């Protein structure tokens with residue numbers, strides 16, 4: 001008797017969804033991806049994809065495609081607002097970490113993983129916004145979409161991001177994302193300086209901690225060519241997003257914050273072509289990541305505020321880890337597999353979330369004395385910390 005493959009419905013075709021689909025397809029599952037947007041997303045800023053995330057992309061068979069549209073990060077430079085280099089953290093070390101860290105636009109990363117899923121014959125359905133899930137005993141689990149259509153499967157994975165409707169549908173009591181009190185406007189400017197630019201050129205990512213706020217920048221390849229991608233993080237009331245809407249207003253606010261910081265920060269702000277204003281939200285710890293035959297992964301389960309630069313990498317690790325457990329499940333119920341997934345993944349994601357919250361505190365406004373102390377600590381602790389990062393950057397799922 002032939003056993004029909006298990007049917008996986010993946011809600012969310014962002015970063016984690018298509019990568020999970022690639023692994024599950026390889027392991028013999030019948031997979032479909034459902035995405036709310038009407039087509040592949042060209043939106044989003046630039047992200048740093050750390051070695052641990054790149055190790056997952058290598059296992060998924062897309063690392064070369066990702067390297068072709070990204071810039072290899074050689075090291076992370078920690079500077080003060082006057083342009084003084086405080087410490088340098090080597091971002092790539094093949095022997096310790098495996099793949100190099102890269103800088104990439106979220107849109108380019110998304111495009112690579114979605115294209116690969118489609119090449120592998122995985123249906124990616126667009127304009128399918130999940131609104132509800134029906135999970136009744138002895139029946140297939142059913143996803144209901146906004147357009148009135150439905151899909152039936154054996155289990156559902158919510159890879160639908162920080163505002164997950166899968167989460168809302170199966171655990172309406174779960175805490176909602178909360179504003180962290182920090183805005184993170186970011187944008188793209190023409191490449192500045194004499195940077196040698198190319199898809200695989202080696203570049204520094206600059207992390208600049210000021211007395212009031214933070215500024216970071218790195219070079220990326222966008223669909224319009226090489227650009228410098230930058231972002232600023234500072235305390236701001238949430239309603240400032242509603243009050244400051246135009247590019248000119250945002251630019252003015254950013255120049256008020258960083259206009260007297262060292263080169264090239266004022267220039268990057270003055271020449272900005274695009275500016276997006278992003279409020280940073282955190283998802284308080286969820287009581288659980290799964291309910292019956294539905295499980296959450298990536299930002300839907302544990303949004304990692306961007307300060308650790310690990311959101312996409314954690315989502316990718318989740319995808320590979322879950323696929324591996326499902327492959328090895330040998331008839332174990334989905335409920336049980338999902339409980340094991342949470343039990344084994346949570347300690348790591350909790351640790352990374354704690355790290356991100358710690359980094360966030362360094363971006364808060366501080367007194368002149370506290371700022372001086374912070375700079376001394378950066379000089380001492382960044383080189384020390386960079387020596388013990390295997391647990392984070394060298395992580396590989398066997």
Ligand SMILES: Cc1cc2nc3c(=O)[nH]c(=O)nc-3n(C[C@H](O)[C@H](O)[C@H](O)COP(=O)(O)OP(=O)(O)OC[C@H]3O[C@@H](n4cnc5c(N)ncnc54)[C@H](O)[C@@H]3O)c2cc1C
Nearest residue numbers: 012014015016036048130160161298299306309310311312
């Ligand atoms: C300002 C900022 C900077 C960041 N910087 C970094 C960084 O440097 N490094 C890093 O690793 N991470 C960074 N991140 C985080 C990173 O972008 C996310 O962690 C990552 O994209 C999570 O992947 P995901 O697949 O879980 O969710 P997403 O990539 O958000 O994908 C979710 C998908 O689900 C779709 N969707 C939503 N609702 C529904 C629905 N009801 N039905 C169907 N589809 C739906 C969405 O359209 C989307 O395509 C940053 C985030 C922010 C906000």
